[in-house]
Amino acid sequence: MMENSDLEMWSSKEKWWGDNCLGRVDGFWLLPQFIQSIDRVVKHFKPLPSDIILASFPKTGTTWLKSLLYSIINRSSKHRLATKNPHELIPILEVQVYATSNEPLMLTPSSSSINRSRRLFSTHIPYQLLAKTLDSSECRVVYVTRNPKDTLISTWHFVNKWIKAKEGSWPLEVATDKFCRGVIPCGPYYDHVMGYKKLSLEKPNNLFFITYEELMDDPKTHVKKLAEFLGCPFIGEDREEQVEEVVKSCSFEVLRNHEVNKSGESPTWFPLPYNSFFRKGAVGDHKNYLTDETIDRIDTLTREKFHSSGFMYGI
Known part of the structure; x- marks a missing residue:
């Protein structure tokens, strides 16, 4: 990773929507406001x-997975999902935890510190940038991906909720072209997915790779697999009821x-209201x-x- 984020960013940039630019870092396009925190x-x-x-990758089921992971790890506290947005319960490393300092922000009871022995974080940072960090740890990683065409549409809707979109929306034709060229936040999508997919094959005990479609098709089975992977399987005669309750509440x-x-209302860490994280699913x-024609291009x-x-x- 670069020593001087600003210099490296501006040495390679490209417009992706209107006058909004992305900075290219080690082959990936990142939002300028997060490059320094990603570096941290x-x-x-x-x-x-x-x-x-x-x-x-953004818009691939992150909010849902946060809810499930939180409920699996903090079963006695899963009711907190009724009063706290999932993104408050599992903070984003580059957006909340290392937003302003090289030292992580204190994790309050409203975040991931309910279960003090199991810290929960999330990230959109590509594995290619985090390789040294993850390879040097025995931490467990869960990666979720989603069909590229649905990811594109979800991203397009999400971006058009930004305040800047009032000045001019992001046309779907432009969004499609940028997606296919990889010039979207955290893109290229395919490189992002394959980085973690390859890691899951190399270190299956440390990385659980799942698709949004698999989880939608059979949530109970995959929630049980997630719990086993995380080292906290459902036990007892009522374990099936426990699983069903987690799936239903999430x-x-x-x-x-x-x-x-x-x-x-918008959180302090991102200029979009909480309701923008729930569209259609x-x-x-x-x-x-x-x-x-567009479907054929993406396929x-x-x-x-x-x-x-x-x-x-993906097809």
Whole structure:
């Protein structure tokens, strides 16, 4: 990672939406306001063996996975999801924890410190930038990915909720082209996914790789697998009821209807209201927006980036 974030960022930049630019760092396009904090994470974050890190590309199911992970680890405190947004319960390393200092911000009871022996964090930082950090630790990482076409549509909707979008929306045609070229926050998407996919094959005991579609198709089975991976399996005669309760309390409909997640207020760490993190949560929503030609373009890219590497996913 670079020693001087600003100089490195501005030596390689590109517009991705209107006058908004991204900085290119080690092959990935990052939002300028987070490059210095990402640099802090890379240089100063020392994960403990007991830490759990949820990694993901933006808009691939992060909010849902945060809810599930929190409920699995803090079963007696899962009711807190009714009063706290999942992003407050599991802070983002580069956005909340290392936002302003080389020292991590104190984790208050409203964040991941309920279970003091298991710290929970999340990140959108690509593995390629975090390799030394993760490879030197026995911490456990959960990575979630989502169909590239649905990821594109979810990203497009999310960006158009930004305040800047009032000055001019992000056209879907532009968003599609930027996505395919990899010039979107944390992109290229395919490189981001494959970095963690390869790690899951090399260190299956340390990285749990799951797709949004798998989880949607059979949440109970995968919640049980997640609990076993995290070292806290469901036990007792009522374990099936325990699993069902976690799945139900973390369902999209239940979470979306909590007052905190319907709120139009914005957190201190990101200029978007809490309700912007809950839109639709559906599989296949891209069919309502993308033309056949665009779908073919993305599928061709998916075959090249995923299928050629043996990862048969995304189409």
